[in-house]
Amino acid sequence: MTNTLHRYSEHYAFEPPPNPQAVNNDFIVFAMASRGLNDDELVQKYRTFLRLALKHNPVNIGDATKGGTLRPQQALNPTAHWKRDQTADAEEVIAGIEGHTTVAAVFDNYDDMEAFVDEVKDAQLGISVNISAPIDAAERCCHDTGITRHSVEYSLGFCGRVDRLPDATTLELSTMCGHGMLSANFAMKMVDWVKENRRSPAQAARYMARFCTCGVFNIKRAEGIIEKVCNLNRQDRSGG
Amino acid sequence: MKIDADKCVACGNCLPVCPMGAIHIDPAHNRARINADECVECFTCYRGMSKEHLNPTFVRAVRKTAKFFRFRFDPEPDICPTDAIVPEELRWPRVVRRAFSDPQVPHESTGIHGRGTAEVKTNDVTNRVAQGEAGFVVEFGRPGVGARFRDIERVTQALAELGVEFESNNPVTSLMTDPARGLIRPEILNEKILSAIVEIKTKLDAVPGVLNKIRELSRQVETVISIGVSTRCGNAGEEPLREILAREGYPTYRGKTNLGLGRVTTMQNGK
Numbered sequence: 001m002t003n004t005l006h007r008y009s010e011h012y013a014f015e016p017p018p019n020p021q022a023v024n025n026d027f028i029v030f031a032m033a034s035r036g037l038n039d040d041e042l043v044q045k046y047r048t049f050l051r052l053a054l055k056h057n058p059v060n061i062g063d064a065t066k067g068g069t070l071r072p073q074q075a076l077n078p079t080a081h082w083k084r085d086q087t088a089d090a091e092e093v094i095a096g097i098e099g100h101t102t103v104a105a106v107f108d109n110y111d112d113m114e115a116f117v118d119e120v121k122d123a124q125l126g127i128s129v130n131i132s133a134p135i136d137a138a139e140r141c142c143h144d145t146g147i148t149r150h151s152v153e154y155s156l157g158f159c160g161r162v163d164r165l166p167d168a169t170t171l172e173l174s175t176m177c178g179h180g181m182l183s184a185n186f187a188m189k190m191v192d193w194v195k196e197n198r199r200s201p202a203q204a205a206r207y208m209a210r211f212c213t214c215g216v217f218n219i220k221r222a223e224g225i226i227e228k229v230c231n232l233n234r235q236d237r238s239g240g
Numbered sequence: 241m242k243i244d245a246d247k248c249v250a251c252g253n254c255l256p257v258c259p260m261g262a263i264h265i266d267p268a269h270n271r272a273r274i275n276a277d278e279c280v281e282c283f284t285c286y287r288g289m290s291k292e293h294l295n296p297t298f299v300r301a302v303r304k305t306a307k308f309f310r311f312r313f314d315p316e317p318d319i320c321p322t323d324a325i326v327p328e329e330l331r332w333p334r335v336v337r338r339a340f341s342d343p344q345v346p347h348e349s350t351g352i353h354g355r356g357t358a359e360v361k362t363n364d365v366t367n368r369v370a371q372g373e374a375g376f377v378v379e380f381g382r383p384g385v386g387a388r389f390r391d392i393e394r395v396t397q398a399l400a401e402l403g404v405e406f407e408s409n410n411p412v413t414s415l416m417t418d419p420a421r422g423l424i425r426p427e428i429l430n431e432k433i434l435s436a437i438v439e440i441k442t443k444l445d446a447v448p449g450v451l452n453k454i455r456e457l458s459r460q461v462e463t464v465i466s467i468g469v470s471t472r473c474g475n476a477g478e479e480p481l482r483e484i485l486a487r488e489g490y491p492t493y494r495g496k497t498n499l500g501l502g503r504v505t506t507m508q509n510g511k
Binding site: 033039124151186213 | 255256257258259261282284287288289290291292293294314315316317318319343344358359360361362363364365366369375377379381382383384385434435451454455458459461462463464465466467468469470471472473475476477479481482485490491492493494495496497498499500501502503504505506
């Protein structure tokens with residue numbers, strides 16, 4: 001599962017611009033146990049991990065088997081079309097953990113991520129913890145928290161039929177659900193709806209977040225991307 | 241997956257939701273239809289959409305009236321109003337579509353939800369990739385294109401000729417009839433999936449050669465390939481892989497960093 005590895009940014013454009021814009025609002029910290037090695041009291045370990053995360057203002061948390069803080073709603077009534085509950089429910093994520101899974105917390109700034117990592121280190125949960133983010137930011141976080149990183153994995157981007165990929169803005173949005181559950185067509189529809197003033201960027205981001213089945217969709221970053229493309233008329237660079 | 245024609249009201253909400261674009265409104269019947277050959281059984285339409293369970297006759301009447309007056313109703317875009325999307329029982333070989341497309345289904349071969357293994361995410365306790373080694377995750381079909389196993393086999397066969405070692409616990413490896421030759425079970429070669437990950441391990445000095453081969457092979461397939469490469473760091477957190485990749489001209493902006501906080505605890509606790 002490489003679900004957060006290939007989040008698209010200008011650095012991975014087929015022809016990258018000379019000075020690609022740094023991604024400074026998207027940091028994921030996730031935890032994963034190994035069967036038979038460190039999965040004792042697993043539910044408690046995962047819940048502790050997410051409770052610690054909640055102290056540092058995550059924009060989303062998730063359980064890979066159940067979803068994030070915004071999930072599909074199975075029994076809406078027609079009033080939802082006018083007044084829908086869009087409240088993120090972190091407690092549902094924590095209470096729903098039943099066993100083996102991957103739990104993740106998404107932060108929109110470095111400081112919150114670093115403070116959380118520092119606290120997770122001190123908690124000594126014994127499960128594997130990873131940062132999925134710009135490599136330099138993760139390395140800096142390790143340095144600042146006194147951690148010696150164990151292993152690294154680099155995203156090298158896409159090759160092959162890149163002509164079949166959508167535009168850069170759509171890729172930025174859709175690859176935030178690394179499992180591919182957020183369709184490019186739906187991301188484009190949401191951007192169009194914001195352009196048409198049918199929905200706000202915050203509402204559009206929340207619709208998209210519900211399709212991410214592991215809760216690593218960065219709702220704040222999505223809002224920013226949509227605002228930028230709709231308000232500033234940004235020129236898309238081809239993802240392919 | 242199928243659409244229940246008795247329930248569907250042709251609202252069109254499910255069309256853009258499908259990651260493969262496999263749903264359309266059939267003009268002859270005015271109902272949504274799923275192209276079974278393109279559908280990868282990811283369950284996004286069924287599970288990802290919210291539901292209202294409304295009476296289809298009532299909804300059709302409202303829609304017909306609004307359409308007559310050219311009114312544009314502005315409904316929530318992620319709702320199936322009549323719960324018309326219905327999963328079908330999947331049989332072999334179609335069942336592999338769901339196994340590789342729906343991340344909420346754990347693979348029997350790995351016990352892990354998702355399409356690959358734990359890679360280096362648990363390397364601090366599994367020691368899967370050692371210092372001086374490189375682990376590759378070669379993912380086919382993502383983002384949003386999908387892939388057929390025949391394309392994957394084209395690449396695994398060529399990689400096998402290079403003498404690489406396929407990860408034994410990987411779901412794709414478990415479907416190989418001959419891992420030494422990279423051959424995949426013939427009956428699934430035409431099955432389309434959202435994505436599949438091939439995992440291999442080499443020595444670090446083989447990284448440029450393997451990457452060049454994958455690049456070369458990527459021009460022969462009908463899908464996109466995303467590549468990740470990993471290694472274990474030294475005692476001070478240093479690693480030589482980034483320099484190798486930079487020398488070869490690959491971007492290394494983003495990645496995963498295993499913090500080394502994992503440890504074997506089950507023995508300590510008497511298990």
